[in-house]
Amino acid sequence: MITSRYIKENYVRRLPSAFCPGCGDGQILNAIIRAIDHLKIDRKDVAAVSGIGCSAWIPSPYLRVDSLHTTHGRPIAFATGLKVANPRLKVIVVSGDGDATGIGGNHLLHAARSNVGITVIMVNNGLYAMTGGQVAPTTPHEAKTTTTPYGNPAFSLDVSRVVAAAGASYVARWTTWHMNQLIRSIEKAIMKKGFSFIEVLSQCPTYEGRMLNMDHIQMLEWFKNKFREDADGIYKIGEFVDIEKPELTEELEKMIERVKK
Amino acid sequence: MKAKEIIIDRNLCKGCSICIHVCPKKTLGISEDINEYGLFYPKVEDLASCIVCRLCELYCPDFAIEVVQE
Numbered sequence A: 001m002i003t004s005r006y007i008k009e010n011y012v013r014r015l016p017s018a019f020c021p022g023c024g025d026g027q028i029l030n031a032i033i034r035a036i037d038h039l040k041i042d043r044k045d046v047a048a049v050s051g052i053g054c055s056a057w058i059p060s061p062y063l064r065v066d067s068l069h070t071t072h073g074r075p076i077a078f079a080t081g082l083k084v085a086n087p088r089l090k091v092i093v094v095s096g097d098g099d100a101t102g103i104g105g106n107h108l109l110h111a112a113r114s115n116v117g118i119t120v121i122m123v124n125n126g127l128y129a130m131t132g133g134q135v136a137p138t139t140p141h142e143a144k145t146t147t148t149p150y151g152n153p154a155f156s157l158d159v160s161r162v163v164a165a166a167g168a169s170y171v172a173r174w175t176t177w178h179m180n181q182l183i184r185s186i187e188k189a190i191m192k193k194g195f196s197f198i199e200v201l202s203q204c205p206t207y208e209g210r211m212l213n214m215d216h217i218q219m220l221e222w223f224k225n226k227f228r229e230d231a232d233g234i235y236k237i238g239e240f241v242d243i244e245k246p247e248l249t250e251e252l253e254k255m256i257e258r259v260k261k
Numbered sequence B: 001m002k003a004k005e006i007i008i009d010r011n012l013c014k015g016c017s018i019c020i021h022v023c024p025k026k027t028l029g030i031s032e033d034i035n036e037y038g039l040f041y042p043k044v045e046d047l048a049s050c051i052v053c054r055l056c057e058l059y060c061p062d063f064a065i066e067v068v069q070e
């Protein structure tokens, strides 16, 4: 049985975290740790990469594996480099919705398309939290943010569906209410040969909660009641893609062998 | 299963009450005291009711609560 003492002794670099009280980011850190522990993989074979944003703090500095804390929107590019240089590594990117779809959306598309064997965990709180709660590509229509005080006139991106369409090998969406499902999904994603993507709806009480007039407990209740496997659109959770197909570094390896001859 | 002790680390706890909310047995409640950050941390209301499901540990964002099994 995994206890918080065991987690603190083995997997966390330092605490307390910089996250606001009740923020879902700590829960996602907890889930990633449990998945790594369940898989019994050597910590030396895992590398974590993040960009900029509150959720970028999940792997760096808190998760005790080798980590790269990179520039805004670029963790997937750095992670692809890591994977190509050392295909044996399990590379995990933790990126916010703003980082992964706003600043670095193109990297996400092309990582899915090329099916590079990395895992991207996208923490979705529907806005740019670290910089002050600005509108993001994931902000729902008419939702208030700091930069859309009268409601978002634009429409949000269903990121999981886009990544699935772009060719990922594994795509799932959960919320911080669905901790056990999330842990199970992270395990599958890490072991997946090709590109794997998990979207986690996470409560940001400080900005998202303030705009929605909900505290973090109400947001967790909202996740529990509204987000279901038989729901539609962004409210639909579950595993959307789980397939096997040729992976980029394997294809590269084959190409190198071919050219050598 | 029975709990021997439930330890709440007052230096890590941010008083978010998520543990209290997810506990199926209402073992935990909010204390009247505040910690160093000025936050109301949880307290054990009824240790005997705890079934050591560890949902509080699974959901705590800050690794601040630990259930010691008997």
Ligand code: SF4
Pocket (backbone or CB within 6 Å): A018, A019, A020, A022, A023, A024, A025, A054, A055, A125, A129, A130, A203, A204, A205, A206, A207, A208
């Ligand atoms: S601003 Fe929001 S996402 Fe960032 S740490 Fe605070 S609650 Fe979490």
Ligand code: SF4
Pocket (backbone or CB within 6 Å): B003, B006, B022, B023, B024, B025, B026, B027, B028, B049, B050, B051, B052, B053, B054, B055, B056, B057, B067
């Ligand atoms: S272990 Fe389960 S029953 Fe005991 S306090 Fe935690 S959540 Fe409640």
Ligand code: SF4
Pocket (backbone or CB within 6 Å): B008, B012, B013, B014, B015, B016, B017, B018, B019, B020, B041, B042, B059, B060, B061, B062, B063, B064, B065
């Ligand atoms: S969930 Fe953790 S941080 Fe929140 S009140 Fe409980 S012990 Fe404290």
